[in-house]
Amino acid sequence: MASEASSSHTNFYRFIRRWLANPLAHQHHLRRSTSGISTTNPRIIPRCPSSAQDWDRLRDKTMILDVEGGLLRSSSTFPYLMLVAIEAGSFLRGLILLFIYLVLCCIPLLPQEAKLKLMVMVSFFGLKTKKVARVARVTLPKHFLEDVGMEGLEALRGVKSVVGVSRVIPRVMVEPFLENYLGLDVVVGREVKMVRGFYVGLLENMISTEGNLELLAGLDEGAEMVGFGSSSGYSGHDHQQFFSRCKEAYMVTPEEKTKWSPLPKDQYPKPLIFHDGRLAFRPTPEATLAMFIWLPFSLPLTVFRTFIFVTLPYSISVAIGSITGVTTRVINSPVSNTTGQAKPNDQQPDHPKNPKGHLYVCNHRTLLDPIYIAAMLNKKVSAVTYSVSRLTEWISPIPTFRLTRDRDEDRRRMEKALQQGDLVVCPEGTTCREPYLLRFSPLSMELVDEVYLVALMNWSSMFYGNSTGRCKWLDSFYYFMNPRPVYDVEFMDKMSTRMVIDGKTCESKHVANIVQGEIGRVLGFECTKFTREKKYLVLAGNKGVVDAKQ
Numbered sequence: 001m002a003s004e005a006s007s008s009h010t011n012f013y014r015f016i017r018r019w020l021a022n023p024l025a026h027q028h029h030l031r032r033s034t035s036g037i038s039t040t041n042p043r044i045i046p047r048c049p050s051s052a053q054d055w056d057r058l059r060d061k062t063m064i065l066d067v068e069g070g071l072l073r074s075s076s077t078f079p080y081l082m083l084v085a086i087e088a089g090s091f092l093r094g095l096i097l098l099f100i101y102l103v104l105c106c107i108p109l110l111p112q113e114a115k116l117k118l119m120v121m122v123s124f125f126g127l128k129t130k131k132v133a134r135v136a137r138v139t140l141p142k143h144f145l146e147d148v149g150m151e152g153l154e155a156l157r158g159v160k161s162v163v164g165v166s167r168v169i170p171r172v173m174v175e176p177f178l179e180n181y182l183g184l185d186v187v188v189g190r191e192v193k194m195v196r197g198f199y200v201g202l203l204e205n206m207i208s209t210e211g212n213l214e215l216l217a218g219l220d221e222g223a224e225m226v227g228f229g230s231s232s233g234y235s236g237h238d239h240q241q242f243f244s245r246c247k248e249a250y251m252v253t254p255e256e257k258t259k260w261s262p263l264p265k266d267q268y269p270k271p272l273i274f275h276d277g278r279l280a281f282r283p284t285p286e287a288t289l290a291m292f293i294w295l296p297f298s299l300p301l302t303v304f305r306t307f308i309f310v311t312l313p314y315s316i317s318v319a320i321g322s323i324t325g326v327t328t329r330v331i332n333s334p335v336s337n338t339t340g341q342a343k344p345n346d347q348q349p350d351h352p353k354n355p356k357g358h359l360y361v362c363n364h365r366t367l368l369d370p371i372y373i374a375a376m377l378n379k380k381v382s383a384v385t386y387s388v389s390r391l392t393e394w395i396s397p398i399p400t401f402r403l404t405r406d407r408d409e410d411r412r413r414m415e416k417a418l419q420q421g422d423l424v425v426c427p428e429g430t431t432c433r434e435p436y437l438l439r440f441s442p443l444s445m446e447l448v449d450e451v452y453l454v455a456l457m458n459w460s461s462m463f464y465g466n467s468t469g470r471c472k473w474l475d476s477f478y479y480f481m482n483p484r485p486v487y488d489v490e491f492m493d494k495m496s497t498r499m500v501i502d503g504k505t506c507e508s509k510h511v512a513n514i515v516q517g518e519i520g521r522v523l524g525f526e527c528t529k530f531t532r533e534k535k536y537l538v539l540a541g542n543k544g545v546v547d548a549k550q
Contacts, residue, residue, distance in 0.1 A: 042246040049155045063159045067166045069230025073149045081123040082283040088131040125201035139277035141177040149260035161185045280460045302480040314375040331490035357422040362454035364426035366465040381422040389473035429532035431466040435525045440516040442508035445497045453492035455522045468540040
């Protein structure tokens with residue numbers, strides 16, 4: 001009797017493992033009969049299409065692309081699920097996901113499919129569909145692009161159309177990237193169940209999804225198809241179902257994929273100008289563990305860093321900040337090394353029409369830009385703000401003047417600020433993380449006869465110090481939570497705003513374009529015509545106005 005009970009328990013355990021690995025395995029014959037799809041195996045070509053002869057063969061064909069096997073260099077889904085857990089959820093959810101992942105690594109007998117479903121459950125359960133969709137649209141594309149293999153993307157060249165098949169990563173996570181940045185025609189993948197706008201967290205089998213079945217049945221009978229994926233994943237039934245319509249399939253080996261090169265940024269199919277999210281690194285298990293170990297130390301450290309910059313004189317706060325890991329580099333400093341005061345050439349304006357103060361024009365990296373300029377000048381300056389929280393203005397160590405987006409009123413406020421002293425203006429109106437400059441507003445060029453240009457650059461290794469979310473008031477704190485935040489401040493030559501070219505006085509908008517070009521040249525950034533409103537419409541779905549009561 002004991003042996004019979006033990007045998008029953010063993011059989012039940014094996015059944016549960018098989019069901020977790022593929023709960024619809026017993027329905028394989030039903031799927032084939034209902035979809036009417038032949039399961040003829042394609043001719044396997046064990047390499048990546050990389051020669052001119054291969055591209056000639058692929059011309060005018062439809063490619064069935066295995067996203068994980070034929071496009072991405074890494075086979076791990078952990079970084080993308082962690083991004084969803086933290087960016088759409090919270091750091092607590094991310095910590096739970098990391099703990100579950102470490103536990104699963106200690107259970108080698110558990111099928112990979114079961115591990116994936118449990119991790120998806122932890123990442124998605126209870127999240128609003130809108131939050132996950134936003135993360136997939138504005139956060140994940142950056143990390144997917146950094147994981148794309150140059151050889152895999154080259155394989156798509158010349159084909160008539162591409163059908164992306166995501167075997168592992170849920171479709172909601174990968175579809176915006178594939179459609180918006182790679183231009184794929186159709187994306188199919190696994191769905192995560194949702195109820196009334198919230199995710200339940202149950203990951204469906206790909207072939208069991210009704211939409212995928214319709215796609216398989218609806219593919220053009222006359223279209224000549226070719227598959228491209230990885231030999232490591234071809235044994236899966238879902239994989240074979242999608243490749244069954246192909247006459248041949250290129251299968252890259254895992255060994256060959258290890259030699260793939262990352263895609264350079266200048267070869268991105270679509271420039272990555274805007275993206276959002278707090279994490280500035282790829283959250284691999286090792287990097288994520290390091291982040292959670294650092295977090296308890298970073299919280300008191302950021303409070304201390306903020307306190308010294310707000311309360312102490314710049315000469316002291318910069319020195320103490322460097323001891324705590326805050327690196328500040330200044331190029332062409334206008335401050336005398338002996339006296340610590342502004343050099344004589346910068347104290348008096350050359351044009352009597354200028355107001356009392358100097359107008360410093362800089363690109364916009366974080367909310368700390370004017371503070372760093374003031375610290376490098378070693379004197380108080382004012383800054384203009386728009387749509388920042390009252391808390392941000394309250395803790396600012398320099399005076400701020402809130403703009404209204406009314407041109408006449410903003411002009412009056414900026415002139416008033418200049419009458420009181422030096423003023424820092426960021427004509428872009430919003431920050432940009434990537435090496436691009438947004439369009440410069442011409443209003444500041446109309447106030448003075450000359451402007452002082454400042455080029456700014458910063459680096460964050462763990463957290464971004466800017467965002468478009470509802471918690472913008474935390475931007476400066478997140479920046480100081482980095483272990484070693486770095487800021488470069490380069491003072492450039494002053495520039496006249498009353499330029500005459502070909503006998504004609506330049507309009508303010510032309511002067512703004514010239515100023516933008518000069519700062520872009522020094523930084524090596526590309527100038528664009530994108531505006532603040534465009535950025536917020538892309539990332540946040542609004543025009544970038546933050547409630548002043550926040």
